[in-house]
Amino acid sequence: MADSASSVAKSKNILFFGATGTIGRPILEQVIKNKSLFGRLVIFTAPGGDQAKQSLLQGWKTKGLEIIEGDISSEKQVLAAFEGIDTVLSALGRTAIAAQIPLIRLAESHPSIYRFIPSEFGTDIKFGPSSANEKPHQEKLKVRAILEATKKLDYTYIVTGPFADGYLSNNSRDPRIGTWDVKARTVVLLGTGKEKVALTTMRDVGKLTVAVLKHPDVSSKRALKVKSFVTTPDEILAEFQRQTQTEGKWNVSYSSLETLKQLEAEAWASKVPPATFYTLRRIWTEGATLYDQWDNDDIQPEKLDTLEDAVKLAIEQQV
Structure with missing residues (x-):
């Protein structure tokens, strides 16, 4: 073998x-x-x-x-x-x-x-x-x-960090923890909008997994920290506006880190089954998807998605 x-x-x-x-x-x-x-x-x-x-x-x-x-x-x-x-x-x-x-x-x-x-x-x-x-x-x-x-x-x-497909979706479950509603032109940004977050599209998760399978030596017995791109909620909004040609026409609100912490505590206290999602949104907003170094180059994946690609996919899925 x-x-x-x-x-x-x-x-x-x-x-x-x-x-x-x-x-x-x-x-x-x-x-x-x-x-x-x-x-x-x-x-x-x-x-x-x-x-x-x-x-x-x-x-x-x-x-x-x-x-x-x-x-x-x-x-x-x-x-x-x-x-x-x-x-x-x-x-x-x-x-x-x-x-x-x-x-x-x-x-x-x-x-x-x-x-x-x-x-x-x-x-x-x-x-x-x-x-x-x-x-x-x-x-x-x-x-x-x-x-x-x-x-x-x-x-x-x-x-991989959070999936871009979910992060950029219309979160009808609870928009307060972030949502991108293309039809209603409504968005809830996490934090101040300026905190960086690393995202990976789900198809890129597949590409990165194939790369791991192809390169066993460099991926052996370790955690590989990989991503499609790093961005901010403000930059994502600008890309949605560009692709929908609606600059300045989105209804924009924010969920601060303190608000996310409060919503998270309420979700766990009420034993809501998706309470995990509240914790993850808070973790992402705190910057816990940003690492000292990335391991993409170690496994040489196929060309990965950009912010433009991810937003295009998000719009297609909604519209």
Whole structure:
């Protein structure tokens, strides 16, 4: 399995968990575009699902992917899916992060698996001393601890920061924590509008994941901090105005950092299920997506999206 030019074996036969989810789909789309680099591409998914999911799976089948329908909590079924696999790539959603722990233990005991890429794809959970206490980080921290205690598994944490697709969306759930409503020309900017934030489009998450798979040496046993671009809410607004040709015609308001903290506290106190989103918005506004250095160049991804690209996509999705 080892590449003569590399001390770390390259991924060939990959098993995906969470492939039909929000970030799983764009990751798999980019992997499929680079299918010639790999061997078997296998999807492990729960049985059933709506017509959209079944159509998605059928489309992947026609492209040569293998589909295994099973129960992720079944040790027998997971071990059977591991046969012949060398790399496990997880894109499980935030509510299923802890489900990776038994998967890691099974992967550690399986003779063919040597690499496990967990579902990170978000804010740096070790950005600073306070990061260990953030509620949304707890399950990911447990996953990292389990992975780092294994003896044979290689791993990479792909830290992308917030998804531009969500950050630039029409947030109808609670516009007070940021929204971009193209039709109503209404926007709520976070902070003062001048704080920098690093964003990554979901299709770029896919490109960056492919780059990690292609460059195992430089991505081995480390957290890679990557992004599409760095910008500010003010700069994003200016780009929306430029592309919609509506300069000065947007209804603009702001949610200060103090307001975000208050909304976050209220969300957790009332045990609102999406309280995590309030915490993340506050974290982003505090500047916890900005790092001393970026690792994009280490893995040499394909050309990534710009602010212009991301805003264009956001407008298309709404209009």
